[in-house]
């Protein structure tokens with residue numbers, strides 16, 4: 001297998017000033033390991049998989065379609081990812097559906113993404129309930145336009161009883177933003193005397209992240225061939241295995 005990874009930015013993410021790097025990497029995978037003898041313990045499944053859904057625009061453009069059509073295909077891929085996690089028994093799936101950075105995209109694209117989210121929230125509800133999926137949001141749902149926000153809130157409430165898979169939608173999400181907000185809450189606790197500075201720990205900070213209650217990310221997948229982390233789950237994916245996929 002060979003892969004080409006590059007760091008050039010196509011969508012408003014700003015690389016550090018003065019740095020322009022192109023990195024070409026060829027991965028040679030070893031021959032598949034022989035199947036373990038019957039009775040030996042299977043390799044444990046990741047408990048929490050997170051996906052940076054990238055490459056939608058390029059997927060569409062390479063087929064002479066509009067960018068929003070690529071996002072629509074991305075929304076269909078969400079269904080397939082959910083089916084796969086459900087079948088495999090992966091209990092937590094977190095999707096980077098809309099980043100804080102995405103607000104900088106052209107208004108027409110932002111509106112198309114909001115429409116897709118609204119449609120997803122309304123159309124998929126029955127299927128998600130049937131599959132035992134509980135939907136929750138990480139990030140700042142309040143930033144979204146009213147109709148999208150209400151559709152997502154409705155979906156969250158309607159699927160609250162799901163016990164098979166927890167689907168976390170990262171909406172208006174940024175890892176630094178989430179950390180800064182958590183730090184602010186901790187600072188308020190210290191300022192009010194409810195918390196001593198020496199009591200501030202990783203575990204305490206974690207409780208104030210919008211991802212609280214989720215286990216650490218075991219596997220972080222990025223589609224579309226790029227290799228950046230893009231401000232996604234900076235705290236939670238500290239020890240995650242990365243899978244950079246060329247597929248769009």
Ligand code: FPP
Pocket residue numbers: 010011053054055056057058059071072073074075078095096097098102113116117120169224
């Ligand atoms: C990045 O592709 C993808 C996004 C900014 C949005 C992802 C959203 C969806 C797949 C649809 C809505 C989500 C749900 C959960 C229904 P890109 O436009 O940056 O692609 P490019 O790198 O080719 O430009």
